[in-house]
Amino acid sequence: MELEGLKRTMKVVEDMGVKTKLTTLWKKRGCEKVAKWTQSISNHLYFCAATSEGDGDLVEQKWLSVLNHITNKHEGHGEKFPSCTHGPIERDWIKEGSKAHKELQLLLGKKRLVTDIRKLSPVDQTSGLEAHHKIVCQFAPKFVSFSYAVMKQRINLAALHTCSNAGRAQAITRDGQLRYSLSYPKYKGGKHIVKPVMEECSYDYIDDLNTELIRLRKTYNSHRKAQDAAHKLYISPPPLSSGASHVLKSDAILAHRSRFSGQ
Ligand SMILES: [Zn+2]
Incomplete structure (x- = not known):
């Protein structure tokens, strides 16, 4: 069942051909920047499918929000999905109203594609x-x-x-x-x-992590400073058992015995 669901999602999204169309688009003059966005936009489609619980309106607003997001606009997408869920990010943004943006609006906002995206099945999620x-x-x-x-x-x-x-x-x-x-x-x-058989996994995110690591190393230039900052980030919550009402072990054993001996 699980494999069948996964296969269906892959097939549906693959049939939409978004990635292939984007690959053709970035070869056009003035649309070169689209190359850097192809993978993210393709991932975004899976994100929409996986996080919208079969709600057509929500999935549509999430999908179309990418047209704002790529221009560094992260709010005002729609009633059901008002703003992006990511934290602060730096990307090679596409200028609003530029040729690349207009072409992407035509491609990603195409009625037929949006209708198909609305139908992404909750089973697959x-x-x-x-x-x-x-x-x-x-x-x-x-x-x-x-x-x-x-x-x-x-x-x-x-x-x-x-x-x-x-x-x-x-x-x-x-x-x-x-x-x-x-x-x-x-x-x-x-x-x-x-x-x-799927394409090889990508580990490109490791490069981003390394960049972040170097940035943090420069910001916190001693072991003490790094340790202090890390402690603030990772304050462990109390263990789950600390919220339990504690009893005396001997009382608990007595109650257990009497229950199972029918006394
Ligand atoms: Zn965003």
Whole structure:
């Protein structure tokens, strides 16, 4: 079910051909900047599908907000999605009203495309979330115990990885055919299933992290300063058990025994 859902989302979004159309667009004179936005816009489409719970109006407003976002405008998108959810960012913004912006408005705001986007199925969204949970387990394996601060950072890393790879297309063979793999899972009792092979994962976000690391190293130029800043960022909440009402162990054992001996 999960794989079927994932396959459907990939297929629906792939059929929309947004990434391919953007790749054609940035080759036009005056639209070169679009190249730097192609991956983000493609990822944004998956973000819309995965976070709108099948609400057509919401998914449409989220999708069209990208036309504001690329011009460094992050508010006033619509009633259901009034503003972007990201923090402060620096990007190579596209000038409002420029040729690149107008072409993107035509392409991304096309009625037929918007109608298709409104129909992105909620079933597929669950599988996107399940796929993300698997990534969280890779970055933060359950059998290893992490401190609060480390866990938080590992979950942030997993989110970065999911967002950077949400729009991956199916891989293509040297002669231009879509790539598939065969497997024989236990639950199929000896029968096979065909799985699409996706493009390699992107780890480009590591470059951004390195840049941020160098910036922080310059800002906090001693171990003490860095440690103080980090402590402020990662104040661990009290353990969950601290909110429980504590009882005497001997009383608890007595009550447990009397309940199970029928006394
Ligand atoms: Zn924005």
